[in-house]
Amino acid sequence: MATMQFHMTPGSCSTGIHVLLETLELPFEVHVVHLPAGEHRRPGYLALNPKGTIPTLVLPDGQALTDWLSIAWWLGRTHPRAGLLPEEPAAQARVLATVNHVVGTVHGQGYTRIFTPEAHLLEGDEAGPSAAARRERLQARGRALVSEGFDLLDRQLAAHADQGGWVCGAFSIADAALFYTEFWAERIGLAMPAGLAAHLARMKARPVVHQVLREEGYR
Ligand SMILES: N[C@@H](CCC(=O)N[C@@H](CS)C(=O)NCC(=O)O)C(=O)O
Known part of the structure; x- marks a missing residue:
């Protein structure tokens, strides 16, 4: 199965998602996006996340999740035993x-x-x-x-x-x-x-x- 691709900027809001990925001990590849250099506005990144925001998580099947809440929700839902999201x-x-x-x-x-x-x-x-x-x-x-x-x-x-x-x-x-x-x-x-x-x-x-x-x- 393909490895997840995590597009992040150190010290940005993606740090919270980084914490969740490591808490779940998931394998993922990091792609650092340099915000001050405007890398989030480059065509390659916009093709992945048209909003041009950090974080983006590309799932093993190639789908891209492009905002904090949906990524965190997906991580919690797909790893229920970790208890990061209540069932009730x-x-x-x-x-x-x-x-x-x-x-x-x-x-x-x-x-x-x-x-x-x-x-x-x-x-x-x-x-x-x-x-x-x-x-x-x-x-x-x-x-x-x-x-x-x-x-x-x-x-x-x-x-x-x-x-x-x-x-x-x-x-x-x-x-x-x-x-x-x-x-x-x-x-x-x-x-x-x-x-x-x-x-x-x-x-x-x-x-x-x-x-x-x-x-x-x-x-
Ligand atoms: N609503 C987005 C916003 C995330 C966001 O604002 N990320 C900042 C970095 S902390 C960003 O991408 N800033 C660049 C920009 O908005 O141009 C989310 O929930 O992921």
Whole structure:
């Protein structure tokens, strides 16, 4: 059977998927996509993932999964014994809702404003004397959105405090999603509620997370 192809960028949201792949001990080949060099916009990559986003996972049968949630869901569904996705439908829906909140809101609404404020500027606003101030306002809005999202997730963690400290009760794909946004907060010096800082420490204590961070160039 063909090996899965994992298209990723070290230190990006694909790190969360990397954690899941290693947790499941799956064989896969890594293809590093250099975002700053614009490799995600090259025709070869767009043929695989027309959205031009990271991560992409090409399955053994050649199908490409092209976003965080669908990749994580597929990994959880196809490896049920690992318990990364609860079987019970309502519990599974809660895990998906948490991933959606982390990836769609905390990352998609918040962090993108911090990392790439220019992508949120209206046409014509990118230049001129007010451009820098506009970018700063967008970044401040991004930090507020991350902070609001983190507060909700902190309360969710507190509600499951007696179950091991994972965000949906048992360890799940949602913890890998939350992990990469916490890791980003730590790297850029963004304040994190105590519950999330403890969750990040819990994640880093997992040998597989330690291994992934080393493989992606972090010490
Ligand atoms: N909705 C996508 C978004 C992922 C995403 O934004 N990835 C970033 C890297 S962390 C990316 O590809 N940025 C490049 C771009 O959007 O041009 C998903 O869930 O996978």
